[in-house]
Amino acid sequence: MALISCKEVTMGYEHQLAVDHVSFDIEVGDYVAIVGENGSGKSTLLKGLLGLMPPRSGTISYGDGLKRNMIGYLPQQTVVQRDFPASVYEVVLSGCLNRRGLKPFYTAAERKIAMANLERLSIGDLRKKSYRGLSGGQQQRVLLARALCATERLLLLDEPVTGLDPVVTAEMYGLIRHLNQEGITILMVSHDINCAVHNASKILHMDTQVLFYGPSAEYRKSELCHRFLGGESCD
Amino acid sequence: MTDLMVNLFSYSFITRAMIVGTLVALCAALLGVSLVLKRYSMIGDGLSHVGFGALSIAMAMNAAPLAVATPVVVLAAFLLLRISGSSQIKGDAAIGLIASSSLAIGVIVTSLTSGMNTDVYGYLFGSILAMNQEDVVLSVTLSVVVLFLFVIFYNQIFAVTFDEAFAKATGVKAELYNMLLAFLTAITIVVGMRIMGAMLISSLVVFPALTSMRFFRSFKGVVIGAAVVSVLCFFLGMCGSMLFSTPAGATVVVVNLLAFLLFALAGRLRSGIL
Numbered sequence: 001m002a003l004i005s006c007k008e009v010t011m012g013y014e015h016q017l018a019v020d021h022v023s024f025d026i027e028v029g030d031y032v033a034i035v036g037e038n039g040s041g042k043s044t045l046l047k048g049l050l051g052l053m054p055p056r057s058g059t060i061s062y063g064d065g066l067k068r069n070m071i072g073y074l075p076q077q078t079v080v081q082r083d084f085p086a087s088v089y090e091v092v093l094s095g096c097l098n099r100r101g102l103k104p105f106y107t108a109a110e111r112k113i114a115m116a117n118l119e120r121l122s123i124g125d126l127r128k129k130s131y132r133g134l135s136g137g138q139q140q141r142v143l144l145a146r147a148l149c150a151t152e153r154l155l156l157l158d159e160p161v162t163g164l165d166p167v168v169t170a171e172m173y174g175l176i177r178h179l180n181q182e183g184i185t186i187l188m189v190s191h192d193i194n195c196a197v198h199n200a201s202k203i204l205h206m207d208t209q210v211l212f213y214g215p216s217a218e219y220r221k222s223e224l225c226h227r228f229l230g231g232e233s234c235d
Numbered sequence: 236m237t238d239l240m241v242n243l244f245s246y247s248f249i250t251r252a253m254i255v256g257t258l259v260a261l262c263a264a265l266l267g268v269s270l271v272l273k274r275y276s277m278i279g280d281g282l283s284h285v286g287f288g289a290l291s292i293a294m295a296m297n298a299a300p301l302a303v304a305t306p307v308v309v310l311a312a313f314l315l316l317r318i319s320g321s322s323q324i325k326g327d328a329a330i331g332l333i334a335s336s337s338l339a340i341g342v343i344v345t346s347l348t349s350g351m352n353t354d355v356y357g358y359l360f361g362s363i364l365a366m367n368q369e370d371v372v373l374s375v376t377l378s379v380v381v382l383f384l385f386v387i388f389y390n391q392i393f394a395v396t397f398d399e400a401f402a403k404a405t406g407v408k409a410e411l412y413n414m415l416l417a418f419l420t421a422i423t424i425v426v427g428m429r430i431m432g433a434m435l436i437s438s439l440v441v442f443p444a445l446t447s448m449r450f451f452r453s454f455k456g457v458v459i460g461a462a463v464v465s466v467l468c469f470f471l472g473m474c475g476s477m478l479f480s481t482p483a484g485a486t487v488v489v490v491n492l493l494a495f496l497l498f499a500l501a502g503r504l505r506s507g508i509l
Contacts, residue, residue, distance in 0.1 A: 069406030
């Protein structure tokens with residue numbers, strides 16, 4: 001059974017249609033990149049998948065025992081966060097919040113999960129550092145660790161490499177691929193199509209509607225890919 | 236100094252103002268960290284103006300001031316939160332509208348009934364004579380509720396302050412905690428504005444948080460730092476006001492300003508050395 005299943009999903013803002021009758025399934029273990037130009041509706045679709053914005057029509061359903069509070073999310077950074085006084089550990093631990101509902105205070109088990117995820121992304125030694133003092137790449141790792149505290153199943157990444165330099169970008173992609181190999185299903189929104197086709201196993205190319213959905217090897221051979229890259233080869 | 240203290244606390248109205256003021260300073264500082272970081276600090280200012288309007292009307296009707304002002308300000312807080320969340324009028328402009336309208340209504344109501352007198356002056360700039368025995372009981376109860384809820388929901392408040400989108404996406408009811416924050420702020424403002432004054436109460440929300448952020452780097456550090464700074468500044472401000480016969484609210488604000496400058500300097504030194 002599919003982990004996420006979208007059927008005829010239509011979403012939009014007041015006078016504008018952003019997502020038009022989009023249907024696709026994401027299977028367990030997939031690494032899907034959603035690509036498209038600005039304003040193609042990929043961010044809106046992500047909001048729909050996260051439940052931040054209800055679809056106008058159609059259904060988004062989770063399968064295989066996945067629930068709303070089992071999703072990890074790596075949002076784009078906001079201005080507020082860049083300058084936020086919080087320690088790395090506090091930020092990562094806050095990813096455990098969705099496990100507990102209304103209960104106050106974290107348990108020892110949750111603290112352990114936070115520590116384990118810090119180590120998993122090799123930022124254990126930054127634990128006591130202030131979030132606002134970190135480099136862009138380190139901040140992304142911290143937010144990824146927080147997302148991992150929230151899930152063991154599915155990660156949704158919104159432009160995970162925006163503003164990072166090439167070396168750190170490559171590290172980030174390596175990290176994401178590694179997490180996928182550990183069994184976490186990945187759904188990534190990206191406008192960096194070159195890296196997307198080389199990293200993801202499936203590509204969802206959209207422009208309000210779905211233009212292509214399938215394995216990235218197939219996408220690389222398609223006319224659409226060539227056109228999108230402006231004549232550059234996708235291989 | 237000890238003489239001064241003994242003298243101070245021999246007046247029961249000062250003891251009352253001290254008790255309520257300290258609790259308010261504590262609540263305002265805790266909430267202030269989140270409000271400042273969420274860019275909501277103007278809400279405190281807006282609510283205090285609404286509080287002034289409500290107090291004026293309560294006085295005109297001869298009703299208990301806190302009993303009238305509390306529900307009105309809580310309602311205004313929810314309204315402000317709603318407006319800044321969704322509609323076409325942006326948050327800061329909405330606060331400007333509501334704040335000046337409430338102030339205007341308050342001034343008209345008072346001038347039509349009792350006229351502009353010392354009571355009105357007290358509402359605007361605070362008075363340590365404001366609290367009677369009943370007010371103290373109500374204020375202490377409200378402050379304890381604020382403190383209790385803040386501690387219980389500390390982690391949730393951190394999460395929605397740091398990243399509302401993430402909190403929502405992972406199933407945390409962010410709107411609920413935003414409303415909690417607005418609710419607690421409204422109560423703190425109403426309780427505090429009679430001592431500090433409608434014009435000056437928002438400083439208790441903004442100053443300690445900003446001061447603490449100059450120096451501390453973790454959220455918990457900032458929260459605890461703000462609480463300590465706020466209570467200390469309130470206490471020193473009250474003593475200063477007695478010593479120099481200056482208005483209490485204004486003196487507390489000036490002490491807060493000095494603390495801010497001190498911490499800004501300390502923060503510079505810290506990052507220079509470390």
